[in-house]
Amino acid sequence: MTELSLQLSKTQSHLLGTPALAILLTLIAYFVAVAIFRKLRQPVWCPPVLLAGLLLAAALSLCSISYPQYQAGAAWLTFLLAPATVALGVPLHQQIHHIRALWKPILVTVPLAATMAVIYALGIAWALGASGEVLASLAPKSVTAPIAIGINQQIGGSVSLMMGGLLVTGVVASLFVDWLVSWLGISDDRLIGLTLGINGHAIGTVRAFEISAQAGAFSSLGMGLTGIFTALVLPFALALLDIL
Amino acid sequence: MPVLRGFLTLLLFLVMGESLRFVFGWPVSGGVIGMLLLTGWLMLSGGAGEALAGASQQLISILILLIMPGVVGVFFLGGRFDGQWTAVVVALVTGTFLSVLTTLLLLRGLVSKRSSENSHD
Numbered sequence: 001m002t003e004l005s006l007q008l009s010k011t012q013s014h015l016l017g018t019p020a021l022a023i024l025l026t027l028i029a030y031f032v033a034v035a036i037f038r039k040l041r042q043p044v045w046c047p048p049v050l051l052a053g054l055l056l057a058a059a060l061s062l063c064s065i066s067y068p069q070y071q072a073g074a075a076w077l078t079f080l081l082a083p084a085t086v087a088l089g090v091p092l093h094q095q096i097h098h099i100r101a102l103w104k105p106i107l108v109t110v111p112l113a114a115t116m117a118v119i120y121a122l123g124i125a126w127a128l129g130a131s132g133e134v135l136a137s138l139a140p141k142s143v144t145a146p147i148a149i150g151i152n153q154q155i156g157g158s159v160s161l162m163m164g165g166l167l168v169t170g171v172v173a174s175l176f177v178d179w180l181v182s183w184l185g186i187s188d189d190r191l192i193g194l195t196l197g198i199n200g201h202a203i204g205t206v207r208a209f210e211i212s213a214q215a216g217a218f219s220s221l222g223m224g225l226t227g228i229f230t231a232l233v234l235p236f237a238l239a240l241l242d243i244l
Numbered sequence: 245m246p247v248l249r250g251f252l253t254l255l256l257f258l259v260m261g262e263s264l265r266f267v268f269g270w271p272v273s274g275g276v277i278g279m280l281l282l283t284g285w286l287m288l289s290g291g292a293g294e295a296l297a298g299a300s301q302q303l304i305s306i307l308i309l310l311i312m313p314g315v316v317g318v319f320f321l322g323g324r325f326d327g328q329w330t331a332v333v334v335a336l337v338t339g340t341f342l343s344v345l346t347t348l349l350l351l352r353g354l355v356s357k358r359s360s361e362n363s364h365d
Contacts, residue, residue: 022313026313030308030309030312048308049308049312049315052308052309052312052315053318056312056316057319060320067316067317067320070313070316071313074312074313075313077310077312077313078314081310082258082273082275083251083255083275083278083303084304084306085273085275085278086257086258086261086275086278087279087299087301087303087304088279088300088304089257089282090282090286090296090297090300090301091300091304093282093286093287093291093292096283096287102355104354105350105351105354108354109350109351112346112350113343113346116346117339117340120340120343121335121336121340121343124331124334124335124338125331125332125334125335128330128335129328129331130331130332131328134325134328134331134332138336141336141339141340142340142343144276145311146275147272147273149273150271150273151271154271158321160317160318160320161321163317163318164317164321165332166315168333168336168340169336169340172336172337172340172341173344176340176341176344177344177348180345180348181348184348184352191351195344195347195351198347199340199343199344202307203311206308209304220279224276224279224280227276228272228276231272232271232272
């Protein structure tokens with residue numbers, strides 16, 4: 001009997017050695033968050049990703065699982081983000097004739113908007129006295145997570161703070177797009193999708209797919225182009241600033 | 245197993261993207277290169293089959309689940325950035341508001357009214 005209770009007390013640390021517990025908790029948090037989101041009639045100000053993140057954080061601290069332990073187990077889920085990014089090519093192709101019709105505005109807007117997104121955020125943070133490490137962590141805030149992690153490795157900064165920046169940016173970008181679109185009288189799903197993808201990366205793209213398949217495809221495009229442009233330009237721009 | 249067959253196609257393009265990224269040292273993730281390669285391939289081959297379309301749709305519908313493990317890290321930052329949270333939050337919220345506004349104004353200015361009327365098939 002004592003042997004059994006001894007084994008029982010070791011069960012949690014044994015389970016943490018396998019990915020099963022981390023994935024189980026993530027899935028539960030996901031389904032509960034989606035259910036709450038539907039119950040609240042899908043509010044833009046509280047997207048499922050925010051609810052799910054809060055629930056998951058609460059579950060982890062209740063089970064006293066540290067974040068690195070959880071992360072190691074959840075690596076299986078995180079890996080699927082890469083094929084999911086590839087999968088965005090399918091809706092992109094389905095909208096290709098709409099994208100062709102808009103290629104000029106897209107090519108002008110993406111570099112300008114992506115540059116301004118970095119300048120606004122870093123300018124404000126710098127004026128309010130943020131440290132160099134914080135500035136570096138915030139710089140890739142509008143870039144989709146897998147690319148942002150690559151940028152982070154080049155320019156430095158905290159990965160966790162960067163992911164937090166991505167979360168806040170994605171959530172408030174979806175919210176602001178909703179407000180500003182009705183304020184400016186824009187009803188074109190292509191422009192709404194592009195704006196969501198350029199400013200709100202994957203979280204904005206999830207929101208765009210809630211609006212329509214067309215908005216989702218344009219958001220995927222905006223997200224991909226913003227990621228590529230920022231990844232290519234940001235490390236050089238920051239290096240140049242350092243020299244000056 | 246049509247979903248698995250579609251997943252196989254996605255993985256093939258991912259491996260191609262990742263290889264290109266590695267060989268040329270591009271700072272862009274293999275997934276994004278794979279996405280562009282897949283779009284190019286679909287333009288050449290005339291479209292996605294049922295298997296690929298199905299697998300893609302399923303993965304896209306669980307995108308939130310896949311970004312959760314990264315997102316939850318923000319709740320475990322602790323006191324490392326104490327004293328800078330105001331700067332962080334104001335910069336993110338105000339900065340994002342301004343960049344969304346900039347993007348919308350740019351796009352509205354650049355896309356003529358006539359072409360936006362053709363947007364619905």
